[in-house]
Amino acid sequence: MPEVHGPDKIFQDGLAKGQINLQQCDDCERFIFFPRILCPHCKGSSLTWRSASGDGTVHTTTTVRRKPERGGDYNVCMVELAEGVRMMSRVDEISPDDVKIGLPVTAFVGDIDGVPSVLCKPAGS
């Protein structure tokens, strides 16, 4: 039996190559996230992978407070990508306290504990 590469694996394989890929519905043309085998909007099942632009804004954000000896405070946010999908992420390169709703960001593939993950940095930085 040939191995089937499901949507999760295709997304993760993209990340491993430094690419953020999103599914776009062939019927309603909306982008979706998380990866799956159908469009949750129009229920169509014909989806095409596209490269994300990386452009986004912070939709909402929080600072997780953590003791300095355990690594200190860090950011958790929801980023809204230009394609219209939202995902959880983290804004790097600035203090967690400086991450504000509406901040323009660039999404990129970074590394969290050895796992390729979508991270963000302030746009233009």
Next chain:
Amino acid sequence: MVDQLRGKSAIVGVGHAGFGEAPGLSAYDIMGQSALAALEDAGLKLGDVDGLFCTMMEDAMPVLMAAEYLGIQPRYVDGTMTGGSSFVNYLTSATLALQAGLCDVALICYGSNQRTASGRLVTASRLPPYEGPYSPRYPISAYAMAAARHMYEYGTTREQLADVAVAARAWARHNPEAFERGELTREDVLGARMVGDPLTTRDCCLVTDGGGAIVMVRADRAKDFPNAPVYVLGAAAASSHRQISQMHDFTVTAARESGSRAFAMAGVTAGDIDVVELYDAFTINTILFLEDLGFCAKGEGGAFVADGRIAPGGTLPVNTNGGGLSCVHPGMYGIFTVIEAARQIRGDAPGLQLDNVELALAHGNGGVLSSQVTAILGAASTV
């Protein structure tokens, strides 16, 4: 069709156990004590129970574990797990099962020893795959992001959030069953340790032990029991997501839909409700649910709760036992919204008993603002 279920079932017994700290007891021990208390309240015995509605934070098949522990073989079980809203949701499934003759005595029950067992939220849930890598603190980071967005869109302030906790405490101070009864000021809340901006430890519910149970029967025999029956006039559920990253609008919950359907089934409106019991896992919850259930307009929840308006002597009594913020929060709080609402209608609330309560609203929340279940309960005069 749902109109035909209005007032067709009634709560005839409520009970609880292990509030605060119950060292040495397991979650199932506390569930069992709660069940016995509710059955005693109803003048029934465990052997009378033939419908069981239960979920727990532990185990994959908690309703079977509960039946085994209690030594009963119910004809009908429902272990649907929608988080803390599950127990409000069981009002619907118990009503259906009773009305269809699938059972005659329905027992809804829950227990948790999370405070003495670990001191933190015990959960069998794992972090979703597209959220886990970012290490959100579950569930507070989700609620913090909802609060942040509400503040951004509507100008809601940390002071208004704090006033939710202050009001809850003001009710709890009158309730001998409440775990936290010391004075709490707005400054105390704002000055408490920040855990997930904009929420401090005092914006977060308690971590306690505790359990609760409810006994329900068909309305046609509800007057045969020791206590005044509390009728289920309306109940409705709605869900919008499971993972917080899939919440469409961080300032609007599915309570808008569950509430409107529950009100329609009951044939009443928000203005008719005498007392409101909401699942206040975090201070933002109370604001969101008051808006979404129609007690105030979207965006006006902050002003609605401020300056004691939902505290004793305010304009709307909300969470009259002290809520999850100050009374009890053993992992899942939903069942206690129903118990306090029922006791206010019966006239035997443990803390401040309001005068002439005929209609009460109990609202359960599950997951991370994911599942919303609203119930309208009423005295015999409302059926």
